[in-house]
Amino acid sequence: MTLRFLTVRFIAVILTGWCAAAQAEITIVIDKSGKGGVPIAVVPFEWRGSGAPPHQVADIIESNLSRSGRFDAIPREDFLNTPHERSQVKFTDWKLLKAEGLVVGRVVQTGNDFQVEFELFEVFTGKSMVGLRYNVRANQMRKIAHQISDVIYEALTGQPGAFDTRIAYVTVETNSVGSRTFYLEVSDSDGFGSRKILKSTEPIMSPAWSPDGSQLAYVSFEERRSKIYLQRLSDGQRTKLAEYGGLNSAPAWSPDGRRLAMALSHEGNPEIYVLDVASRQLTRLTRDRGIDTEPAWSPDGQHIVFTSGRSGRPQIYRMASNGGNPQRITFQGNYNARASYAPDGERLTLITNQGGGFHTAVYFINSRSLQVLTKTLVDESPTFAPNGAMILYATKSRGRGVLAAMSADGRVRQILKVQQGDVREPAWSPLNRKL
Amino acid sequence: MNRVRGVKLTSRSVVFALAVHGLILLLLGLSIDWKSDSIPMAANQAAPVQAQAIAAADLDKELKKIKDREYEKIKKQQDEEKKLKELKEEQEREKKKLADLEKKAREAEAQRVIEEQQRKENEAKQLALAKEKEKKEQTEAEKKRKEDEAKKKRLAEQKKKEEEAKRLAEEKKREAAEKEKQRLAELKRQEDLKRQQAERELQDRLEDERNERLATSTFTNQYVAAIQQKVSSNWIRPPGAQQGLTALVAVRVTPAGDVLSARVVRGSGDPIFDRSVINAVLKASPLPFPQDPKFYEFLREFNLDFRPDHLVS
Numbered sequence: 001m002t003l004r005f006l007t008v009r010f011i012a013v014i015l016t017g018w019c020a021a022a023q024a025e026i027t028i029v030i031d032k033s034g035k036g037g038v039p040i041a042v043v044p045f046e047w048r049g050s051g052a053p054p055h056q057v058a059d060i061i062e063s064n065l066s067r068s069g070r071f072d073a074i075p076r077e078d079f080l081n082t083p084h085e086r087s088q089v090k091f092t093d094w095k096l097l098k099a100e101g102l103v104v105g106r107v108v109q110t111g112n113d114f115q116v117e118f119e120l121f122e123v124f125t126g127k128s129m130v131g132l133r134y135n136v137r138a139n140q141m142r143k144i145a146h147q148i149s150d151v152i153y154e155a156l157t158g159q160p161g162a163f164d165t166r167i168a169y170v171t172v173e174t175n176s177v178g179s180r181t182f183y184l185e186v187s188d189s190d191g192f193g194s195r196k197i198l199k200s201t202e203p204i205m206s207p208a209w210s211p212d213g214s215q216l217a218y219v220s221f222e223e224r225r226s227k228i229y230l231q232r233l234s235d236g237q238r239t240k241l242a243e244y245g246g247l248n249s250a251p252a253w254s255p256d257g258r259r260l261a262m263a264l265s266h267e268g269n270p271e272i273y274v275l276d277v278a279s280r281q282l283t284r285l286t287r288d289r290g291i292d293t294e295p296a297w298s299p300d301g302q303h304i305v306f307t308s309g310r311s312g313r314p315q316i317y318r319m320a321s322n323g324g325n326p327q328r329i330t331f332q333g334n335y336n337a338r339a340s341y342a343p344d345g346e347r348l349t350l351i352t353n354q355g356g357g358f359h360t361a362v363y364f365i366n367s368r369s370l371q372v373l374t375k376t377l378v379d380e381s382p383t384f385a386p387n388g389a390m391i392l393y394a395t396k397s398r399g400r401g402v403l404a405a406m407s408a409d410g411r412v413r414q415i416l417k418v419q420q421g422d423v424r425e426p427a428w429s430p431l432n433r434k435l
Numbered sequence: 436m437n438r439v440r441g442v443k444l445t446s447r448s449v450v451f452a453l454a455v456h457g458l459i460l461l462l463l464g465l466s467i468d469w470k471s472d473s474i475p476m477a478a479n480q481a482a483p484v485q486a487q488a489i490a491a492a493d494l495d496k497e498l499k500k501i502k503d504r505e506y507e508k509i510k511k512q513q514d515e516e517k518k519l520k521e522l523k524e525e526q527e528r529e530k531k532k533l534a535d536l537e538k539k540a541r542e543a544e545a546q547r548v549i550e551e552q553q554r555k556e557n558e559a560k561q562l563a564l565a566k567e568k569e570k571k572e573q574t575e576a577e578k579k580r581k582e583d584e585a586k587k588k589r590l591a592e593q594k595k596k597e598e599e600a601k602r603l604a605e606e607k608k609r610e611a612a613e614k615e616k617q618r619l620a621e622l623k624r625q626e627d628l629k630r631q632q633a634e635r636e637l638q639d640r641l642e643d644e645r646n647e648r649l650a651t652s653t654f655t656n657q658y659v660a661a662i663q664q665k666v667s668s669n670w671i672r673p674p675g676a677q678q679g680l681t682a683l684v685a686v687r688v689t690p691a692g693d694v695l696s697a698r699v700v701r702g703s704g705d706p707i708f709d710r711s712v713i714n715a716v717l718k719a720s721p722l723p724f725p726q727d728p729k730f731y732e733f734l735r736e737f738n739l740d741f742r743p744d745h746l747v748s
Contacts, residue, residue, distance in 0.1 A: 025738070026733070026734065026737035027738040028659055028666075029739075029740045030663060030667050030739055030740065030741045030742070031667075031742055031743060032743070033667060033670040033671060033672035033715075033743055034667065034668045034669060034671055038714075039671075069674070070673075070675075095717075098669070124713070124717040157673060157707060158675070158705070158706065159675050389674075407674070409674050411674075
């Protein structure tokens with residue numbers, strides 16, 4: 001953990017009477033903050049059961065909190081003791097480690113089920129902030145660990161956590177003779193617990209979660225040309241949604257889940273259309289000689305942003321979701337593409353190239369400022385977590401495509417441990433319903 | 436006052452009158468003792484009867500003469516008797532008159548006595564009334580006099596008192612003025628002294644400060660900046676917090692720099708932000724602190740004003 005402290009600037013010290021210092025009124029201004037996360041100690045949970053526990057709940061929690069960028073987990077080797085409940089906690093020990101939060105808990109096996117309990121303490125006040133107990137089966141334990149992470153995250157940040165969510169992405173496996181297999185996969189938000197929901201020898205692209213999280217729209221070339229499909233996650237049932245002539249690409253759900261924006265080229269060059277899912281009625285929104293693609297809805301459904309080459313280079317434009325005159329909103333850099341909204345509606349994440357490669361960036365709509373978050377060369381497909389606190393994107397690591405998660409301020413970045421293949425085109429699900 | 440015939444009737448004169456009447460009555464009784472039956476009395480001085488030779492004619496004449504004489508005598512006697520009776524009556528009348536007079540006199544006297552008494556009583560009464568009136572008047576006069584006197588006295592006293600009070604007030608005023616004058620004089624004297632002393636002290640202090648300023652600036656540069664840096668480095672500003680949040684924290688420390696208390700005196704309104712600044716101070720404990728107790732006096736209590744300049748820097 002490297003903390004970078006900016007030079008502390010001495011703003012104002014008011015001294016009233018150096019000699020008569022009894023009631024001297026001194027105010028020291030603190031205008032800089034440390035760049036670390038909130039120090040937190042997650043003590044390994046006590047295990048009461050036979051054999052090894054199905055999952056290391058504390059590890060999942062610690063990893064989640066660290067990855068969010070909001071927390072710095074205190075290394076376990078520094079712990080002076082390992083309490084599992086309040087009566088065992090010596091707060092002075094944790095103060096010494098400067099932990100602001102302390103998580104303790106245990107997992108108790110009861111037949112085939114497990115009882116998972118935890119408690120979160122505020123170290124400097126000794127106050128219990130939250131404590132819960134769950135009864136789960138083995139295959140629910142990861143989910144519970146994510147839920148506990150969400151509870152802790154919200155208690156300490158005041159904002160909802162988004163760990164108990166899923167991500168969808170495409171992996172490509174290339175065998176020894178060079179033939180490729182494409183998979184559409186869904187996993188936990190930390191990249192674990194993945195399962196393949198589609199396999200194809202032809203490319204799969206642009207997975208998009210329906211707002212209720214029950215189905216995915218994506219582009220598949222399985223019939224040799226691009227078509228847009230819907231697939232229900234619960235039973236894998238698929239529906240072909242768009243197979244217009246030419247390019248069928250970049251599906252994007254409206255917030256109400258009744259329409260999809262997409263880029264179609266059956267009327268010439270790619271333009272933005274909106275397709276009503278129930279009626280299959282198609283509405284064309286753009287009419288331009290340049291390429292228009294990669295639409296995304298604002299959270300309130302009022303606007304659609306998209307990538308357009310009408311100015312010569314790809315830039316982000318915004319228009320009303322029922323059409324109208326698009327306005328260019330990005331001007332920094334010669335390439336800005338693949339924009340999508342944060343849940344607050346005030347930020348976009350996009351890929352920008354300002355001469356040094358394709359980086360993930362955040363564009364602040366109100367201030368019209370662009371903040372570049374990565375230094376990697378070839379980022380693609382950034383997507384906000386449903387709480388707006390993190391961004392998931394694809395990038396290259398040692399020539400291989402990987403998924404990376406980072407805090408929305410770019411402070412903490414972590415490559416997700418997706419086991420094999422070349423990974424691309426991630427999409428973060430909406431918030432899950434609780435167990 | 437009744438007066439009878441100009442004689443003043445006294446009891447003595449009445450007795451005298453009675454005595455006179457009694458004597459008269461006695462003499463009359465002796466001389467007219469004719470009714471007694473021929474008792475020869477030596478005192479009977481009438482001529483003696485001569486009887487013998489008186490002719491008839493002569494007798495008659497004589498007889499007649501005798502008779503006439505007898506008659507005369509009787510008549511005379513009768514007149515006498517009548518006269519006596521009249522006298523007696525007169526006497527009686529006189530007596531009665533006298534008695535009346537006497538009675539009247541007595542009554543008059545009684546009346547007079549009564550009247551005299553009444554008069555005396557009246558006079559006494561009048562006198563008493565007069566006396567009483569006089570007394571009353573005197574009492575009232577006395578009373579009035581006393582009242583007047585008292586009033587006068589009172590007024591005099593009041594006036595005296597007022598004058599005394601006035602005098603005292605004036606005296607006090609004069610004294611106060613005197614005192615104030617003295618006080619001001621003393622004050623001025625003291626102020627002059629103080630000023631002189633202050634001037635001296637100022638000179639001394641300027642001297643000292645010149646010497647100390649280096650130490651002070653070193654101190655502020657070193658320790659305040661060190662405190663600032665340590666707190667800053669321990670402050671994890673919540674990334675999700677709204678921009679422009681600030682919080683003022685009052686800090687109390689031990690001479691060793693250990694944070695005794697950190698209290699939000701002006702919160703940001705965001706509990707997460709406020710918690711972050713409190714945790715920053717507590718985590719920064721112990722603060723970098725000078726050993727010199729003089730510096731502790733200077734820094735035992737101070738404020739930390741958390742005001743991040745930018746979300747992204």
